[in-house]
Amino acid sequence: MTASPTIVVLTGSNSGLGYETVKSLLASSVPYKIYCGARSLDKAQKTVDSLSSAKKPADILVPLVLDVSSDESIAAATKTVAEADGRVDVLINNAGKYNGPSRWPRSGHVFAGLS
Numbered sequence: 001m002t003a004s005p006t007i008v009v010l011t012g013s014n015s016g017l018g019y020e021t022v023k024s025l026l027a028s029s030v031p032y033k034i035y036c037g038a039r040s041l042d043k044a045q046k047t048v049d050s051l052s053s054a055k056k057p058a059d060i061l062v063p064l065v066l067d068v069s070s071d072e073s074i075a076a077a078t079k080t081v082a083e084a085d086g087r088v089d090v091l092i093n094n095a096g097k098y099n100g101p102s103r104w105p106r107s108g109h110v111f112a113g114l115s
């Protein structure tokens with residue numbers, strides 16, 4: 001009997017930390033089904049296409065249109081996942097914009113400027 005996969009919904013999967021998180025989950029021996037959330041189907045599908053392989057077929061990775069700033073988009077994505085799997089085991093709410101420094105300071109005094 002095949003174990004039921006852990007159902008993961010990951011927002012902002014198409015770049016940066018989100019994309020790397022999908023790669024890490026795929027490298028795990030744990031069976032996951034990963035909904036790759038992105039603001040457009042094109043972006044979500046590109047993520048799925050670029051990470052799918054013979055070893056990790058496309059049904060493990062599912063493109064999901066999900067804009068976290070839109071109630072309508074969240075409702076539609078929830079409906080999609082509910083109808084397909086009836087549950088979410090793990091939500092990785094990664095989507096967003098990091099406006100901090102692009103690199104750690106060379107000194108290593110990361111919090112030096114904070115009061």
Ligand SMILES: NC(=O)c1ccc[n+]([C@@H]2O[C@H](COP(=O)([O-])OP(=O)(O)OC[C@H]3O[C@@H](n4cnc5c(N)ncnc54)[C@H](OP(=O)(O)O)[C@@H]3O)[C@@H](O)[C@H]2O)c1
Pocket residue numbers: 011012013014015016017018038039040043066067068069094095096097098099
């Ligand atoms: N990188 C860091 O050092 C760092 C440090 C602390 C916290 N974080 C947090 O970690 C998360 C990812 O950071 P990152 O560096 O990987 O950023 P990133 O490369 O800019 O990626 C952000 C992702 O979020 C998506 N996104 C943005 N707004 C969205 C929305 N309204 N709905 C759905 N998706 C949306 C982007 O999609 P589009 O391609 O459509 O824009 C993109 O896929 C962010 O929440 C950030 O605040 C990052």
